[in-house]
Amino acid sequence: MQIGSKIKRLRLQNGLTQEELGERTDLTKGYISQLERDLNSPSIETLFSLLEVLGTSPKEFFDESKKSEPVVFSPHDQTTYSNDELGYKIRWLIPRSNENDMEPVHITFSAKGELKQFAPSLSETFIYVLSGNVEIEIGTQVYQAEAGDAVYYSAEDQHRIYNAHDGVSELLLVATESYL
Known part of the structure; x- marks a missing residue:
């Protein structure tokens, strides 16, 4: 020990x-x-x-008998939620991630898909665009990001993410507090 x-x-x-x-x-x-x-x-x-x-x-x-926390999570451990009306699917990559300091999710947008507008928070957000093209609206500013781009912002203003591509767009989003 x-x-x-x-x-x-x-x-x-x-x-x-x-x-x-x-x-x-x-x-x-x-x-x-x-x-x-x-x-x-x-x-x-x-x-x-x-x-x-x-x-x-x-x-x-x-006490050595304590179980160590899992490190690797398979698709079986993950939870998916779809919203056909707004055109997105969210996959929570880590069980109970909203209890952790970071909340990583995989988001798939259909054409014209968008997430709701979020109120200002203390969250910091990282996005990596896997495919397609998305727009991130932070306050009055709008930013374009395409496949391979990384985005990082403080969510002090209201913000929203939506698909700016005619087809499917996917991204990995990691926020530092309950975000979605």
């Missing part, structure tokens, strides 16, 4: 710097760094103090 990497992962999950963790446990930043790189081993007392600050128990910390 790599104690250091588990301590580092917990520290990062708690949004703490090495210095902040050190201050809360009366340890130095250098010592925390050595622990995380497995260059030093903590005493039992020090480990318990670290775990308390990091919000976990020794039992949870050393």
Whole structure:
């Protein structure tokens, strides 16, 4: 077991710097760094103090029976929704992606297909156009993107995506919060 990497992962999950963790446990930043790189081993007392600050128990910390989160998702794991009226199909590539920091979706537009207009949000959005040609309307600006183009924007204004191609257009969209 790599104690250091588990301590580092917990520290990062708690949004703490090495210095902040050190201050809360009366340890130095250098010592925390050595622990995380497995260059030093903590005493039992020090480990318990670290775990308390990091919000976990020794039992949870050393429990190897936890299932690791899946990394690869097959089409069987994915969910698809079609809206024939607006002319699009969305495939959520990751189950429960709306619970994560990023939400990746594959969107297929039929001719004249479009997504609804979205209200301003704190979302950041990345789009990669796989085929066809789309228009992205952000506030009063309209941007064209074709196959092979990448798009990145902050969704601080109302925004909308629609097919600007006579045929099918496809894109990969990744947003940093619940977007669709």
